[in-house]
Amino acid sequence: MNKSDLIEAMATDAGISKAAAGKALDSMMSNVKKTLKEGNKLVLVGFGSFDVKDRPARDGRNPQTGATIRIPARKVVSFKPGSELKNSVN
Template identity: 40%
Template structure:
């Protein structure tokens, strides 16, 4: 076995067994499945509820409102001013337009759970 083959096999095995490489992303479907199981509703109804919650948050943010969820955190719309930047491939100076960003600040209870 050549050194390159050994290194490739070692790296692929390390990725499979590494706890840092586990899929730790929860998507809308996963969230709906968990909600359905905990609330005792069908997955279809849970998916509708999850979609409705995110739609309401997006609608409120679009209107410039702050969304405060007790014990979870706050979503806020922040303005980002126009600024000068650089194109990384050419180094040319470019103008970056002003924009709005949605930020999230976790509640103290969530911060405490993360850092327990």
């Protein structure tokens, strides 16, 4: 499923136009990004939680040359599925 398929499904399920469903999805995605950028955790009970974690700097290898390279520290987004989501795919 891609974004346009999701918008169509949302519109059908909610009985709204595709334009309204698209705006709702864009707003949701924008607010998720904003929350994570501020360093906050986002919890959607039953679905899962999004969080930002710090990944420390580490040594890696260039696969072409085998040379050791330094991979800088960075922040990464993590997602932990909720129990309802976990149970729905089994």
